Amino acid sequence: MSEPQGSEGTTQRLPVIEKEADTGGEYEAPPVEAPPVLDDTGGEAGGSGRFWSARRVPAGIVALLLLAVAGAFLYDIAAVRARRDGLSWRRDLARQLAERPLDDTWVLVGAGVAGLLGLWLIVLAGTPGLRAVLPMRRPHADVRAGLHRDAAATVLRDRAMEVSGVQSVRVRMRRTRADVRAVSHFREPDDVRADLDATLAAAVRGLGLSHPPALSVHVARPGRKG
Numbered sequence: 001m002s003e004p005q006g007s008e009g010t011t012q013r014l015p016v017i018e019k020e021a022d023t024g025g026e027y028e029a030p031p032v033e034a035p036p037v038l039d040d041t042g043g044e045a046g047g048s049g050r051f052w053s054a055r056r057v058p059a060g061i062v063a064l065l066l067l068a069v070a071g072a073f074l075y076d077i078a079a080v081r082a083r084r085d086g087l088s089w090r091r092d093l094a095r096q097l098a099e100r101p102l103d104d105t106w107v108l109v110g111a112g113v114a115g116l117l118g119l120w121l122i123v124l125a126g127t128p129g130l131r132a133v134l135p136m137r138r139p140h141a142d143v144r145a146g147l148h149r150d151a152a153a154t155v156l157r158d159r160a161m162e163v164s165g166v167q168s169v170r171v172r173m174r175r176t177r178a179d180v181r182a183v184s185h186f187r188e189p190d191d192v193r194a195d196l197d198a199t200l201a202a203a204v205r206g207l208g209l210s211h212p213p214a215l216s217v218h219v220a221r222p223g224r225k226g
Contacts, residue, residue: 049210051146053129062121131175135210149173152207156180159203165192167222178204178213181220189219 076087133146153173160169165187172179184192196217204212
């Protein structure tokens with residue numbers, strides 16, 4: 001049998017398929033990685049911590065105060081080195097600190113204020129802040145997302161207004177709980193509350209939060225006019 005000819009009369013070799021000797025000529029499919037485990041909200045299982053605030057305002061205030069104090073003392077030191085009189089307030093402060101006893105009222109007040117300011121700075125440095133941002137689940141390790149409380153409250157309010165019999169809804173979103181107060185004008189409050197529990201529970205799962213808040217639903221009748 002002759003070999004197949006190319007378009008220009010040249011001989012073309014057929015492709016050769018090599019077989020692995022250790023597999024007995026059988027094809028082995030490459031290993032397939034298992035997909036990540038997803039939760040009921042569509043994200044990969046695993047939470048995210050709270051977002052940390054930059055604390056720009058407190059840091060700016062502390063930086064300005066330190067700059068002003070350091071600048072004043074630096075100017076005083078330079079003036080004394082230049083054989084000029086130092087700042088009067090610095091001499092008065094040094095005399096007051098030297099003459100006043102430790103149990104003096106103003107000394108205790110100043111120490112208390114300085115202690116409170118220091119404690120306030122320690123609390124700011126040790127707490128994350130940004131309480132208005134709710135952390136969401138992380139479908140990828142290098143991606144973080146957060147949802148503002150007002151946006152989450154708006155979503156829950158819109159979903160609650162879709163329930164039959166609901167006239168108005170007020171939602172207060174917290175970090176660990178969502179308080180929902182609805183007014184029903186023609187259905188039984190118990191039936192409306194049952195529908196709200198189911199609808200809002202699905203809405204909370206749909207938000208994709210790392211720590212879904214607990215629901216607190218209250219249904220009341222509209223008040224009488226006049």
